[in-house]
Amino acid sequence: MAKTYTLITSATVGSGGAAFMQFTSIPQLYTDLVVLMSARSTTGSPDSGMEINGEGSSNISSRYMFSVDGSTITGSGGFIALVGLPKSGTTSNTFGNVTIYITNYTSSQQKAISVESITENMSSSETFLTLTSGVYSSSNTVSSLKLTGDFAQYSKTYLYGIKNS
Amino acid sequence: MAAGQAYTPIATTTTSGNAASYTFSSISSAYTDLVIIVSGGAATAVDLSVRFNDDTGSNYSVTRLTLDNLTAVSRRTTSATSLVVSDGGYISTTLGATNQIINIINYANTTIYKPIICRTNRAAGGLDGTVGLWQSTAAITSIILFPGSSTFADGTTLSLYGIAAA
Numbered sequence: 001m002a003k004t005y006t007l008i009t010s011a012t013v014g015s016g017g018a019a020f021m022q023f024t025s026i027p028q029l030y031t032d033l034v035v036l037m038s039a040r041s042t043t044g045s046p047d048s049g050m051e052i053n054g055e056g057s058s059n060i061s062s063r064y065m066f067s068v069d070g071s072t073i074t075g076s077g078g079f080i081a082l083v084g085l086p087k088s089g090t091t092s093n094t095f096g097n098v099t100i101y102i103t104n105y106t107s108s109q110q111k112a113i114s115v116e117s118i119t120e121n122m123s124s125s126e127t128f129l130t131l132t133s134g135v136y137s138s139s140n141t142v143s144s145l146k147l148t149g150d151f152a153q154y155s156k157t158y159l160y161g162i163k164n165s
Numbered sequence: 166m167a168a169g170q171a172y173t174p175i176a177t178t179t180t181s182g183n184a185a186s187y188t189f190s191s192i193s194s195a196y197t198d199l200v201i202i203v204s205g206g207a208a209t210a211v212d213l214s215v216r217f218n219d220d221t222g223s224n225y226s227v228t229r230l231t232l233d234n235l236t237a238v239s240r241r242t243t244s245a246t247s248l249v250v251s252d253g254g255y256i257s258t259t260l261g262a263t264n265q266i267i268n269i270i271n272y273a274n275t276t277i278y279k280p281i282i283c284r285t286n287r288a289a290g291g292l293d294g295t296v297g298l299w300q301s302t303a304a305i306t307s308i309i310l311f312p313g314s315s316t317f318a319d320g321t322t323l324s325l326y327g328i329a330a331a
Binding site: 002004005031032061062063064065072074075076101103104107109110111112113114116131132133134135137162163164165 | 171172173174177202204230232234235236237254259260261262263264266284285286287288289290291292294320322324326
């Protein structure tokens, strides 16, 4: 059987940074989608998020658990939390890693989303381990993804398609 | 993670007829690791469990970090007769609203006990990061997945992939 985990496209932030990285016109050829991101923030905030189909907070909900500098924080909301990226002023040359898995993205059912993200910087602060469960509760298929976060130069993201047959 | 073309689909099913379980059988030893993706629902809200090679002995253990609504908890189970992969991230009755991702490491190795890493997601109420162990040196050739004493909602998709190291 043919191998799968196919690179669909990627995006890289150039000099000056970018407020978002976006995938549009996502082909409806696969079973699941995977987004891998390596990123850093240009601002004093480590927060990053994901919008689906340009709908903002509509049809999105999540529940998350962070380990932040050794403490645990939990929460929920109408967004997909990807925190925390290395923010401005933290250890140079450190970038956070994020993995996002979206199941059955072409279905008309709800689409569950799994997220893991980490930032480690060999200091006593601004380190993160995040587990997030999300859901896109629309009957629309997923055709675009927008990663938000004031990204620094050299931040990069990849979109893969996984097909089960 | 390596570039694309890493997963090979081995088998997939979409359940029907209120299936109480599904078995991936005759699994080849051609890969290094296995990945199972479950996307669907169940007749009642319930945890997802797995067994390997029809082993119903007390040979499974798990340690997990769970988000139960908004409370983070750590839990441990030993000498279980199946490997329960979810807790806060259990299967809901709403089709597609939850998913379960199971990684089985070195599944064909006949020297080691088999480590399992799972992520389960239920945005309406919780999630889990779970590590498990099947205490057997046998190569895994079959995997049964079952939603406790409930049944899979029709339309649930279970997919098995192989990952080869080279």
